[in-house]
Amino acid sequence: MKDIGFSHLDWNLLRSFVTIAQSSSITDAAQRLCLTQPAVSGSLKRLEEQVGYRLIERSSTMFELTEAGRALLGEALEITATVSRLPASLGEAEKVLSGDATIVLASHVESPDFDAALATFHQRHPQVRLTLQVEASREGLAMVAAKRADMGVCVVGDSNNMQLDYTLLFQEHFGLYCGPTHPLFGREGLSVSDLEGFSSVGYLAESSNRALHELTALRQRCGLNPDLVGRSHNLEEIKRMVIAGFGIGPLPVHVVERDCAAGRLWRLPPYESTPQAGVYFVTQPAPLRSRIAEELHRIFTEQVETRPPEDRVYGRSVL
CATH class of the missing domain: 1.10.10.10 (Winged helix-like DNA-binding domain superfamily/Winged helix DNA-binding domain)
Incomplete structure (x- = not known):
């Protein structure tokens, strides 16, 4: 140059x-x-x-x-x-870690490793004021890249962007569900063909996030109506619409187990070869991290390394 x-x-x-x-x-x-x-x-x-x-x-x-x-x-x-x-x-950094930190995360992240790492961070650094901010994964990645967040917990389809540091937190499988007022609710022995023509709801990010492309393919595979009757970035709102009877919707299996047990949701086929998505914690590369971001990265890495990746896969077919 x-x-x-x-x-x-x-x-x-x-x-x-x-x-x-x-x-x-x-x-x-x-x-x-x-x-x-x-x-x-x-x-x-x-x-x-x-x-x-x-x-x-x-x-x-x-x-x-x-x-x-x-x-x-x-x-x-x-x-x-x-x-x-x-x-x-310049000697301005104090030994005690303090200040403000932001973790931006996809809606309804359910992971014992996330909770354990969060608890460890607070125990070690009680003077850090932490903000947990729910955003769509694409926006979360942009916030980390722009240093508007110290760490992101995002559904990621392509972790080859070397401008950020990605570590797999867990892998989640999706199933299709309907609510109590749906004609298929409570019916045993259903096949994929029984879903054909029914209305469905889905995620706004399905077209832009590679990790969610499989959900669109699943909808096509089951013959569901491609014109969605409801959409949201937020998993909780997708679940709300499914329970309210808008249509069939994809939800992470491990997240909605309690809703199924309580009779609010009913699992539909297929039960095998279900879509999956990787949820990663994401930071700036090591040289660019703040002290707080570096400590978040270290504690979360220590936590996930206590279990092999295969033990951090949730919602695999059990039927």
Whole structure:
């Protein structure tokens, strides 16, 4: 890369570039930065003029870093890491961990490992004020990438994004369910063909989250009506609509076991080869983590490593 005179480089442009590089489009970056699309495009153009290289190839069908863009991103991430370490270097970091932390998580995460890690974190660091914020997984990942959250617990379809650190928390299987007023409720010996033509509800993220694509395929496999009568990002609201009789809906098997036992839900076929999704805890890469994020990552990693991955698979076929 050319000598671009770092003493004259606009650091705000560099910080914006990191977010742009971690986004899927200028529009996506503008949303993360809370700026207009022209403002983000303008900042990228000014940075490219300063460094003397085109950093991102962009068109209506393409948005990817150039070789120079990848090189600059690596440098920018190192600079960000250095800045994040300044308080410790200047002796401002205290021995006792305190402050505010945010974990953003998908709705109704049910995991003994999550609960145990959370308890351990609080026991070790009672002075940290923790916020648990429920968001769609896509938004959760964006918040972690933009450092608006210290950790995410998200349903992830592609964990190969090297700009974030992914660790599998658990794997959950989905089943199809209906509520007490549905014609199939309480009926034994049903087959997949018995579901054909019935209305269904589903998740707003099915089209954008690879981990949930299998739910759409399951709906097609069973011949359910493809026009959803209800949708939500929130698992609890999907369950609410199923119980209310809107239609058949996919729910994590281990999450709704108590509802089935209480007569609020009825499990429908298929019972084998059911869709599954991985739930991961996600942080910034190690060099970029805050002290609190690093401690969250360490405690959660210690917890999941107490059990092998096969013991963290929930809702596998039992019928």
